[in-house]
Amino acid sequence: MSLCSFGVEPLSCHAWNKDRTQIALSPNNNIVNIFEKKGKEWVKIHELTEHTERITGIDWAPESNRIVTCASDRNAYVWSLKDEVWKPTLVLVRINRAATCVKWSPLENKFALGSGARLISVCYFEEENDWWLSKHIKKPLRSTILSLDWHPNNILLAAGSADFSCRVFSAYIKDIEDKPGPTAWGTKMPFGELMLEHKDSDGCGWVHSVSFSASGDQLAWVAHSSISVADAAKGKEVTHLTTDYLPLLSVLFVGPTEIVAAGHDCCPFQYTYKGPGALEFVKKLDMPKQSSKTTTSAMQHFRNLDKKATEEDSTKLDTLHQNSITQLCIVSGDKAKVEKYSSVGLDGAMVIWEFKH
């Protein structure tokens, strides 16, 4: 695992380009910085400054090399690289509250945008008028959408929301794609159709993050005090595991049965899902180095005791990240077998982890 610090500001979100030589991140303000890896250092090569409020989501489409960004200013822009300069195109999302998250679909012909306006905006490019249009999914969302993830078939969309439920919708746009075949989630999929809705009755809080498995048959999500998996292959049965840790903020399927989740405990956790009723915690993925106790002089020891009433001089956490992890992203491999994944946190650091299967 390797850590790279991008300053002291928290990193709200990040996205990698296709060959993972460039990373787009936002340091908790209205600017997106694109860094390129030159040797061992990350050098800033571009700055995207079209948004007026804090950026809440960035996604980089690997094949078409387009970046979509969304911010609290209720706008989203699609950026294309022309002559080494990123040019923005405004997307008409028609929301009256901040946008919270954005994700390109697997085929990159559309993207989904979650917002505080209690709706999901699915946006696609219309050739004749040369602009980006959007269609809204409103019912039965009752509160802010916190996270989105696409199913591999490019049609189904999972959404985690602040009304304590996780849902799967169909985002089929007939203008730009063919009718989808039946999947384990259902057969009829008109736009906005609700394929799964799971509200946790025990009050496990907001659903912070959702992730489909590589096949699309399983859906994992994390809430304030639990992690759950819905299995479409087994009749949409939901398996639930309450955690003993601080809330998890991001979840990722890294293999057919392995899940990595991270959050306010500043450390990624590994879970395994083998079937309905079999969701278990495996281990913490951050092996803290046993910091050798540096020999402090007697004077230092008593000075600490006097000033701070402690004997140790350390305020650092044992984990690599010194503050909550906000987002996990695949770096190499795909959901069926992830080899490396990255995490960004409120401490301004980006860490690349290796996953051993």
Added chain:
Amino acid sequence: MSKNTVSDRFRKVDVDEYDENKFVDEDDVGENQGGPDEAEVDGLLRQGNLNGALHAVLKNPPLNTKNHNAKERAELLVVRVLSSFKSSDIEKAVGSLDKADVDLLMKYIYRGFEKPSDNSSAVLLQWHEKALAVGGVGSIIRVLTTRKTV
């Protein structure tokens, strides 16, 4: 000139009640939600069966009722049971509870903190420490995020 003679009753209107987008919790009324059985718990306490009293008082929590009286009575009963334990027995008692009961105990403990009386806070703090060791931070998160408060 200085006194506003027009009625200002509109300022006391609760606007949120009229918001059509207001989030309303679904009310699934469960049976057996009237609160723990006082007679049973009383009996067990008098017999000196403290562990039994603890298990009995954690049954039928008044989660779904909007009946504040039931919740008050349940809370007072729980604090009574918790106060009658000796400090050294608390750890074993918590060990005998299953996960759902530990979460429920945490809910009662935090509710007890809201209205301290006499010695209750000290006792509740001891219980809190032992329950935390078993339930972890997750149990406290569940107290904070639950829609069904005890």
